[in-house]
Amino acid sequence: MTPGTVRIAVDLLGGDDAPDVVVDGALLAMRADPDLHLLLVGPAETAAELVGALDPVQSSRITVRPVRDVVAMSEHPVRARGHSTIRAAVAAVRTGYADAMVSAGSTGATVTAAALGLGRWPGVRQPALVATLPAVAGPVVLLDVGGALEAHPATLSRHAVLGAAFAAVAHGIAAPRIGLLSVGTEAGKGDRARRAADPLLSVGPLPCDARYVGLVEGYDVTLGARADVVVTDGFTGNVLLKAIEGAYTMAGGAPAGVGAPRAAALLGVSGTVVVCHGAAQAADVASGLALAVHLWRRRAIERVSALLTGGEPDDRTDRTTDTEVTAS
Structure with missing residues (x-):
């Protein structure tokens, strides 16, 4: 492995239109980043379709872990404890065989498997899914967007801390402003x-010189003038996220210069985990892979965890190279 190499475990069977869109998204990502290596977790014959579409140099960056069992979107998240593609991808991250994982499968199953398999950070009872939205005044970090559906005051307060640290580390936002939706x-x-x-x-x-600006409303999420981080429960956040994405589609796309929010990072577990929508298409899967690569190369999850335990982010330890994955 070269210094810039990043290895991502991909759940081939996750998502409403899997495995086809997952294979197509993986192809986009592989062709965009010569340093990206993939561990394909799923049926061997499905993985063979992707490998067969690549040239020999590209296909040498593919490894397959045959797994046939999948947690259906309608099944209880506890099913992730079985020998499923989601659990196998989490295990690859835990053992160091992969640097990060991406799944468009059951969100509940992915969060459950990651929390059990990777362990939660100290003081984090409910991991949060965090999405970055393109707003008029700049990016807005929204959490939770589906990790913990119930609204509890202590969870909302803890997620504000996670969001502030993520905004500082992943997006370089100094003294992030936090609003409660x-x-x-x-x-x-x-x-x-x-x-x-x-x-x-x-x-x-609050970490990173963040300050709480008070209650905010839905339009503050898309304007970005009052808050850099907006905190809500996972149920409300998921509904809001999908409504905003629908509005972007009606308007002909997201604001110029910023990609649509196609994937979310899981905060609160000891590993880099990215969740795509169940209805993800190929470009969405590629964006999820791009996000996983970006987070791992910046050591974002490790640095957020360090901030919450009294450490400081250190840009000198980034794994960033000149080549980044871009979705098209």
């Missing part, structure tokens, strides 16, 4: 969880 900006607005979380966030502490 609600139905109005006046104190006391929102449901019981929001009303209880608001004072918790007001007293902090």
Whole structure:
């Protein structure tokens, strides 16, 4: 392996239209980044389709881990404990055979498998899925977008800390502004969880010189003028994310210069895990692979974890090379 090499485990059977769109997305990513190596987790005959579409040099960057069992989107997340493609991909990260994993399969199963297989960070009870949205004033980090569906004040408060550290490390946002999503900006607005979380966030502490700006509304997510990080529960965040993506599609695409939010990173587990939508298409899978590569090369997950335990991000230890994966 050369110094710039990154190895990503890909769940071939994850997603509504798998394995076809996963294979096509993997092809896009492989052709875009000569330093990308893939561990294909799924049926050998499906992996053979991807390998057969590559030239000999590219196909030498493919490894296959044959697994036939898949956790269906309708099944309970506990099924991830079995010998499934999701669990095998997590195991590859845990053992160091892969640097990161990408799946468009069951979100609940992926979060469950990652939490059990990789372990959670100290103080994190519920890992969070974090997505970066293109807003008018700059990128906005939104979490949770599907990891923990129930809204609890302590979870919202903890996720604000995760989001602030992620914004600083992954996007270089200095002193990120944190907002709590609600139905109005006046104190006391929102449901019981929001009303209880608001004072918790007001007293902090927050990493990276972050500051809490109070309650924000849905339009603040797409404008980006009031907050760099918007915190909500996974149910509301997932609905909002998909509504925004639908609006981008109606408007002809995301704002210029920023890709649409096609994948989310999992924060709170000891490894780099990226989740794509179940309805992901080839470009979405390629974007998920691009995100996994970006996070691993910047040591983003490790550095966020270090920040939360009193350390500081160190850009000198980035694994970044001149070549980055780009989705097309």
